Amino acid sequence: MNPSLHYNWFSNIRGDILSGLVVALALIPEAIAFSIIAGVDPKVGLYASFCIAVITAFAGGRPGMISAATGAMALLMVTLVREHGLEYLLAATLLTGIFQIIAGYLHLGSLMRFVSRSVVTGFVNALAILIFMAQLPELIDVTWHVYAMTAAGLFIIYTFPLLTNKIPSPLVCILVLTAVAMALGLDIRTVGDMGELPDALPIFLWPDVPLNLETLWIILPYSLPLAVVGLLESLMTATIVDELTDTPSDKNRECKGQGLANIGAGLFGGMAGCAMIGQSVINVKSGGRTRLSTLIAGVVLLILVVFLDEWVSQIPMAALVAVMIMVSIGTFSWDSLINMRKYPMSTNIVMLVTVVVVVFTHNLAFGVFAGVLLAALFFANKIGQFLFIGKSETAQNEVTYNVVGQVFFSSSDKFIAAFDFKADLDRVVIDLSRAHFWDITAVSALDKVVLKFRREGIEVEVIGMNEASATIVDRFAVHDKPDAIDELMGH
Amino acid sequence: MKKILACIDGIGTLSEAVCDTAAWASATLQAPLSLLHVLDRREFPTEDETSLSGTIGLGARESLLQELAELDAKRAKLVREQGRVMLAAALERAQQDGAFEPTTLQRHDDFVTSLQELQGETRLLILGKGSKGDALGVHIEPTVRALHRPILLTDKALVDPKRFLLAFDGSATSRKALQMVADSPLLKGAACSLVMVGPSTYDTSKELEAAEKLLCDAGFEVDAKLLAGEADEVIIEQLKAQRADLLVMGAYGHSRIRQLLVGSTTSTLVRRSPVPLLLLR
Numbered sequence: 001m002n003p004s005l006h007y008n009w010f011s012n013i014r015g016d017i018l019s020g021l022v023v024a025l026a027l028i029p030e031a032i033a034f035s036i037i038a039g040v041d042p043k044v045g046l047y048a049s050f051c052i053a054v055i056t057a058f059a060g061g062r063p064g065m066i067s068a069a070t071g072a073m074a075l076l077m078v079t080l081v082r083e084h085g086l087e088y089l090l091a092a093t094l095l096t097g098i099f100q101i102i103a104g105y106l107h108l109g110s111l112m113r114f115v116s117r118s119v120v121t122g123f124v125n126a127l128a129i130l131i132f133m134a135q136l137p138e139l140i141d142v143t144w145h146v147y148a149m150t151a152a153g154l155f156i157i158y159t160f161p162l163l164t165n166k167i168p169s170p171l172v173c174i175l176v177l178t179a180v181a182m183a184l185g186l187d188i189r190t191v192g193d194m195g196e197l198p199d200a201l202p203i204f205l206w207p208d209v210p211l212n213l214e215t216l217w218i219i220l221p222y223s224l225p226l227a228v229v230g231l232l233e234s235l236m237t238a239t240i241v242d243e244l245t246d247t248p249s250d251k252n253r254e255c256k257g258q259g260l261a262n263i264g265a266g267l268f269g270g271m272a273g274c275a276m277i278g279q280s281v282i283n284v285k286s287g288g289r290t291r292l293s294t295l296i297a298g299v300v301l302l303i304l305v306v307f308l309d310e311w312v313s314q315i316p317m318a319a320l321v322a323v324m325i326m327v328s329i330g331t332f333s334w335d336s337l338i339n340m341r342k343y344p345m346s347t348n349i350v351m352l353v354t355v356v357v358v359v360f361t362h363n364l365a366f367g368v369f370a371g372v373l374l375a376a377l378f379f380a381n382k383i384g385q386f387l388f389i390g391k392s393e394t395a396q397n398e399v400t401y402n403v404v405g406q407v408f409f410s411s412s413d414k415f416i417a418a419f420d421f422k423a424d425l426d427r428v429v430i431d432l433s434r435a436h437f438w439d440i441t442a443v444s445a446l447d448k449v450v451l452k453f454r455r456e457g458i459e460v461e462v463i464g465m466n467e468a469s470a471t472i473v474d475r476f477a478v479h480d481k482p483d484a485i486d487e488l489m490g491h
Numbered sequence: 492m493k494k495i496l497a498c499i500d501g502i503g504t505l506s507e508a509v510c511d512t513a514a515w516a517s518a519t520l521q522a523p524l525s526l527l528h529v530l531d532r533r534e535f536p537t538e539d540e541t542s543l544s545g546t547i548g549l550g551a552r553e554s555l556l557q558e559l560a561e562l563d564a565k566r567a568k569l570v571r572e573q574g575r576v577m578l579a580a581a582l583e584r585a586q587q588d589g590a591f592e593p594t595t596l597q598r599h600d601d602f603v604t605s606l607q608e609l610q611g612e613t614r615l616l617i618l619g620k621g622s623k624g625d626a627l628g629v630h631i632e633p634t635v636r637a638l639h640r641p642i643l644l645t646d647k648a649l650v651d652p653k654r655f656l657l658a659f660d661g662s663a664t665s666r667k668a669l670q671m672v673a674d675s676p677l678l679k680g681a682a683c684s685l686v687m688v689g690p691s692t693y694d695t696s697k698e699l700e701a702a703e704k705l706l707c708d709a710g711f712e713v714d715a716k717l718l719a720g721e722a723d724e725v726i727i728e729q730l731k732a733q734r735a736d737l738l739v740m741g742a743y744g745h746s747r748i749r750q751l752l753v754g755s756t757t758s759t760l761v762r763r764s765p766v767p768l769l770l771l772r
Contacts, residue, residue: 004633018543019541025545026545160544165542165543165544167543168544169545170545246532246559281555282546284555286543326546326548327547329548330546330548330549334550335553
């Protein structure tokens with residue numbers, strides 16, 4: 001047998017089958033809950049979870065990662081579903097997939113290196129908060145029965161593993177709460193009240209939308225953020241699974257795999273999805289390592305739902321809420337709160353800004369964008385401090401300035417301020433042998449310095465520019481060209 | 492100086508066979524022998540006692556990472572010790588066999604990747620045949636495809652072969668193999684059965700004649716045959732009939748796509764050959 005086939009599918013059969021079963025059971029409440037967030041029938045989320053899990057099992061780049069319908073994606077499609085309906089959602093899902101495949105071919109996965117650890121932490125925490133907030137509608141304006149049921153559900157989920165860890169406790173929670181609700185005839189909301197459940201295997205359906213530009217303009221503003229958020233969450237989850245299992249993954253293949261999965265979901269009546277941090281952690285924790293675990297999770301999910309739809313519709317929403325609260329607690333990075341004391345303030349600000357932007361916009365892409373931008377600014381500021389300019393008298397009426405460090409947009413003012421133009425000198429030497437000029441802001445700062453000295457009648461010599469600095473200075477600088485003054489004055 | 496690299500994976504007859512063969516090859520070629528054992532973490536199964544509770548609580552990721560890292564650390568220590576014992580046993584055997592400057596090497600890595608990294612200093616690679624009940628195993632084909640070094644596959648000790656069979660088909664791969672045999676001191680002194688499978692035409696007999704002449708000039712005692720039939724069947728039959736100790740052939744001259752469609756003679760012969768194989772790329 002081929003080793004990649006062996007390691008990707010059959011190196012851990014027992015662990016993968018068991019973890020696949022555990023994940024399938026955990027995916028059902030999530031898929032239903034996220035369909036409800038998006039405002040579509042539970043079957044849309046369940047079909048999506050099946051398609052996405054099965055397709056990423058084959059096409060994804062990270063074996064052992066679980067992808068399905070997710071909350072982050074569901075939140076982005078709410079207004080599209082409300083204003084235009086399900087068919088436009090399916091079309092948007094297709095377009096999302098196409099964007100993601102293009103991203104895979106353009107190797108945009110490697111852009112993830114700009115996403116710092118504090119942004120990832122912020123993303124994960126924001127995701128946990130969003131999942132929790134999405135449960136609140138089920139807990140507002142309801143009778144005390146719902147609160148009691150949810151509390152009992154959480155109690156079962158967290159205490160049952162102390163009894164035995166061979167049976168998934170979320171399953172026990174759902175079974176017990178459903179039995180109690182049916183036995184007591186409680187008048188509380190059930191999954192059946194939230195919309196249609198699947199009663200058959202998904203079928204191939206081209207979304208029923210007119211194929212014209214107008215449709216494109218409707219779905220484009222949704223597909224783009226969906227594609228971005230889907231890739232962000234998938235690649236971050238892949239990094240987390242890489243770290244947990246200490247094995248590598250192919251990030252660009254993952255982008256293409258997610259795209260293919262979304263196209264598949266769109267064509268089989270499912271909503272867009274991506275990788276799930278919580279479920280992937282559950283999968284690894286339950287012993288899942290290879291593609292087989294993902295495939296089993298998807299297939300078992302569909303079998304369970306299609307054959308048990310009568311029973312699934314009886315599940316009280318309180319049980320799902322309990323499971324989702326567990327997922328949100330497990331997703332949240334509690335370490336990040338403890339670490340805030342010892343991490344530098346800039347790191348904490350990046351994390352918090354990411355969280356706050358996401359919570360207010362309900363769009364993880366904006367949060368990540370803000371976080372990355374802020375992190376880059378902080379970094380530029382820090383690097384800008386690595387600039388030192390020393391001054392020494394090397395001869396009668398001659399001063400040598402030694403520039404050490406990084407000169408670029410953020411440190412160019414500091415660079416200019418370090419020179420004393422008003423001194424009574426004949427000659428100035430600027431030694432750049434230990435400095436680096438990064439951009440045209442730095443180059444124009446040097447120009448300014450040289451010209452200012454000249455206008456004071458002081459002769460200037462620039463020495464020791466290293467090769468990298470020399471290239472950029474040659475290309476953009478004016479001071480070493482004959483018509484220097486005219487050109488600079490012309491501006 | 493380029494080395495003979497022998498891959499050891501365990502203690503037992505197969506590893507001993509690899510050691511003996513490697514010792515002979517290193518002594519014959521006067522090349523230092525390096526005994527290699529690769530630890531691949533992906534070979535570790537997950538715990539039987541894995542929790543199936545399906546819950547994630549406070550700090551689930553952090554605690555899981557710590558748990559898995561500790562487990563891996565424990566296992567890594569264990570397999571590293573096992574590996575050292577294996578290598579020590581192999582080293583002793585190789586020394587007894589009179590190998591040329593034997594040393595040992597243990598790596599934590601993917602098997603094929605570590606062989607690729609060592610490729611630059613490898614002259615000949617010696618692998619045990621098969622794993623997990625299949626003579627081809629999981630590693631042999633990708634190793635042969637990934638490396639551009641001669642590979643000797645064996646399941647029994649090969650020392651001073653009296654006769655080897657060289658499978659020739661006129662392809663570029665097999666002409667290169669022919670040249671390597673002629674140039675190498677490894678098989679000097681052994682008789683050669685040169686077997687070509689194909690229709691008896693003017694072109695094929697000319698090619699066979701040229702091949703025979705090349706080997707004769709290199710000092711081999713050659714017995715050339717042009718036979719018709721299925722390549723793998725004929726070669727297996729001839730190996731038995733001529734009591735050859737070793738099969739020498741060019742390997743995987745075709746693409747994976749073609750192999751998927753029509754199968755690979757190399758894979759079939761690795762599975763079915765009763766004697767060790769020397770694969771030349």
